[in-house]
Amino acid sequence: MTAHPLTSLDPALPPEAPLAMPVQDLGARPVPQGAPAPRRGTRVARAFAIVTAVVIAAGLTREMHAVLSVASLTSVEIVMLVLFATTIGWIAFAFALAVLGTAVLLRRRFSPPHFLAPRARPRTRTAILLPTYNEDPARVFATAVATAEALADADVHEAYDLFVLSDTTDPDVWLAEEAAFLAIRTARRPRARIYYRRRPKNVERKAGNIAEWVRRFGDAYPAFVVFDADSVMTPRTLVRMTLALERRPELGLLQTVPLLVGRWSLFARLQQFAARVYGPVMATGLAVFSGDAGNYWGHNAIIRTKAFAQSAGLPHLPGRAPFGGPVMSHDFVEAALMRRAGWAVEIDPALSGSWEESPPSLVDLAERDRRWCQGNLQHAGVLFARGLHPVSRMHFAIGILSYLSAPLWLAFLLSGLLLALQAQFVRPDYFAADFALFPTWPVIDFERALGLFGATMAVLLLPKLFGLLVAMTSGPVRRGLGGPLRATAGVLLETLVSALLAPVMMALQSAAVFQILAGRDAGWKAQRREDGSVPWSEIARRHRWHTALGLGLGVAALAVSPAVFLWTSPAVIGLVLAIPLSGLTARPVPRIADAGLLRTPEERAAPPMLVRARALRGEIAAALGAERPAATRLLDTPSLTALHVAMLPPPPAGRIGVDPAFVVALARLDAAESVEEGLAEMDRAETVALLSRREGIERLLDRIRPPSPAQAQAA
Structure with a gap:
């Protein structure tokens, strides 16, 4: 297969900088690295919130007991009292936090203003991570581009890199993500760097997505910021x-x-x-x-x-x-x-x-x-x-x-x-086993x-x-x-x-x-x-x-x-x-x-950031065009084909097991009269398996390439 030249584009990912991230033992007590003791204000706030919550919960529970205990408590009343006491505590705690927050905010509102320190530039290289899972690619990449543009306008873009970390399992969304990434990289609009990678398996969901980034690239970035698909920050x-x-x-x-x-x-x-x-x-x-x-x-x-x-x-x-x-x-x-x-x-x-x-x-x-x-x-x-x-x-x-x-x-x-x-x-039972004057x-x-x-x-x-x-x-x-x-x-x-x-x-x-x-x-x-x-x-x-x-x-x-x-x-x-x-x-x-x-x-x-993100979402969606099957989008765009193949992970070293979904996908493709018919018969797992291996892409391209003169003569 002849690769489309991508020499004018930056790589999809930076050089790897591995960082160990050991799994923690919940049963072992680690040696703390010496966090500072809580400030006096924190201790006072904690004491106030806990005491206030306890007093309110105890008072309301006592009042509930008085409501129910006009006569001796029945079994149903005891259940009601226990349920009330169990649930009123966290409501009282929320009330205590609200009182605490109100006092702090009002004090700040009416205290003399503090002079801001001179503007400083960050020295720390920071990654901004955008994990995504079957989300709208236009939305995700609009956030990335809007953030990159704003960082460049603020002249701090050299300190920040953006990573779109895909765990997408839908093949149509996957190829749309790659198409959106190719479009923004080709346009070279943001001066801040935007990278993209997709994990073949979404192991451990979002936590595993971020942990995989830490283990591959974490040593190059002393800090990272986590976004959601709908996050925006100035x-x-x-x-x-x-x-x-x-x-x-x-x-x-x-x-x-x-x-x-x-x-x-x-x-x-x-x-x-x-x-x-x-x-x-x-x-x-x-x-x-x-x-x-x-x-x-x-x-x-x-x-x-x-x-x-x-x-x-x-x-x-x-x-x-x-x-x-x-x-x-x-x-x-x-x-x-x-x-x-x-x-x-x-x-x-x-x-x-x-x-x-x-x-x-x-x-x-x-x-x-x-x-x-x-x-x-x-x-x-x-x-x-x-x-x-x-x-x-x-x-x-x-x-x-x-x-x-x-x-x-x-x-x-x-x-x-x-x-x-x-x-x-x-x-009422007037003749209970235990004698009582009244029922x-x-x-x-x-x-x-x-x-x-x-x-x-x-x-x-x-x-x-x-x-x-x-x-x-x-x-x-x-x-x-x-x-x-x-x-x-x-x-x-x-x-x-x-x-x-x-x-x-x-x-x-x-x-x-x-x-x-x-x-x-x-x-x-x-x-x-x-x-x-x-x-x-x-x-x-x-x-x-x-x-x-x-x-x-x-x-x-x-x-x-x-x-x-x-x-x-x-x-x-x-x-x-x-x-x-x-x-x-x-x-x-x-x-x-x-x-x-x-x-x-x-x-x-x-806010201008939100306005810009919405506008970019429309632009990227228009560039992607109508929703199309993954293989159709891939085969119609040679540059996307080259980018897709370049970003596929290398085959694992050593003995490779049989992937049933990939085998079935190849069989369906070979048995069909046309590529479209073969793709239509595949389920999602088979389509993903076909598009996840270079052999699958090569087989697709072989089906749509015009035959050579020798092949035509033999036919």
Whole structure:
């Protein structure tokens, strides 16, 4: 096969610089490298949050006991009390973090401004990694080019290289990625270097994708930044993160708090508004509480490469999926292992210029949440690893409880309904084995119950008001939200819709927990990232059981009394309306946008980086043209054929086993009357196998080449 000349283009990858990344032993206590002791402010913040959470949880649990213990507790009441005490703790802790974050942000708002240090240029060579798995190539490479252009405009591009790390398994997407890479490299638009590689096997998913890069190229880059497919960060933020690592040799990982942007469905706008108004308060509280034992969310963070390589190699957990095997929510574990080894891991909510996109619908959120649920429950196998920092263990425990709380609250709701049914229909036993002057039956102090309900709602809702208060103290944010009246109306609207969707999320997460406990693995699917793309038929299929659950709860509550129905009505209404709520929120609602509600500063004045990334996405998509089968795209473009063959990994040394998919693909190709017919008969695995080996490409080219004169004469 004659290779197309590529001498005018840079190589697809830089020279390899291997770096060892040993797998960590969770049962062995490593020798820490001497992380600094927590600052006094961190110790005070931790004590405040823990004491506040304990006091609130204990007070509410005591009040719940008073509500239920008018007479002696029945077995159902004991269950209700235990469920309430189990779940109220993490809600109280979230409230404590909100108070802490509010205090810190208000102090910063009204403190004298600090003079900024002179602009500095990073000396550290940093890689920006864009892992992708069956994502839209135009989106991924638009982010890469927009970032490269911005770095070049800021004149810091020499310090940064970008790597698109593909784990794509769809052959059509794979060849489209290569075509997009070829297009941007041929155009030579960005002065920053953009590299591309695809792994033949997506072993250990995203964590394995990044670990493979570390082991191949990590020694050439003292630091790396991880993006998601929808991540965008400004050069100023990237430079500030790199300078932070240079100034502080003990810092191993610095996590930004990305804002949600770029979606237009009502569901996404609700999330974007909530993240903009309430997010800073919660994130600041978490950051101050965590100190140097913070968390990592898998993207929009900078990591010291050697620290990561030395301490964050992930082992396989014992047993089978969903609890065993590769670690799914790898980011939490990697952060905990780095902190265990003595490296500081910090969250910095003050780092602006960091964005990502939110799921466009409740169905898409549930799909992603199912994986996160499995990953968080899997952390039970890491929770008691030796040598972990206590705050790291808290991150694991809170993550686990955040998903277990859904079935626990569902059980609490059902227990309350059962208690009402017992009081209404079960006759008391006047002749129990143990003599008593009066029979034992369930009695509730309704007046105190109303007070408890109000106190619980205050713990849940006050963080929203704290967030609104802090947002109104910032002029740019206040104007970006449309002023106090529109911002307050947005909070009320977001609270109402979230309250209606909360029972549906409770049912979805409860089902996810039960499925995982039953041994069902979530797998790994590419996320749907487009607004309004969920058909009503899929929405009805996903939520039909939620509607049935709501109707069942409503009928049972009405059978007891109207008062019990009113008590359960928030959950009943949300569940019964699950289908229309999910469907309507998955689509844009122009009237809400026209009224100026749920708008964010980034929507009113889109950051230039986001505007440029969207424009580039359209340009790259136009350059790629219509979606085409992988082999057709490959064979129609000689330069793409040459690039594809050049980037194929060399055959493994030694004896090569038989690849059944490759053998079948060759047989189908040879038996077909045309290349198109042979390719049409192949499944995805066979097409990938054919395109993954030079022999397969050569066989394809032989079928489409015109015969030589000698071959024609022989024929």
